[in-house]
Amino acid sequence: MGSLFEELEAREAAARVRVEELEAELAELSGRLDLAREGLERLRIARETVAEVLAEMTPEMSATAVDDDLPTAGESVASAYAGV
Template sequence: MGLLFEELEAREAAARVRVEELEAELVSVSGKLELAREGLERLRITRETVAEVQAAMTRGGRWRPSMPGGRLLVSRGRRRTRGASGRSSGC
């Protein structure tokens, strides 16, 4: 009976080590997944913004983002940004 419990303890110890290894791997993969999700979100926002700007340029109008703090004025191939103060800075 003693050998049986020794074998169970050895298997339990091995299982514990494997769980710890997988938990460490999970932390690593979770971090990589979060970075990939952030990159995907930035690309999605960029694609939407470019589509909005392109549509405004095609119409010859102005593009104003929905985000507070500034807007992008598009005219004749030149781009200027306007901050909250209303002053423009050429690009």
């Protein structure tokens, strides 16, 4: 019967290692998820702020300002998030 208990101990040790690996993976994914949530929240706040500013501007100013800031056809657009 000694070999049965040895086999169970070996399986328990392997299961323990697998649990530790999954816990480490979970910690990494949780960190990445937190960063993604923070980025999403920043974008939501930026969108709301832009909407508020545009709503406070006169109709003539907001149309001109938006049109002036839009890139023309063929103009390249730089992004802070490029390559992320």
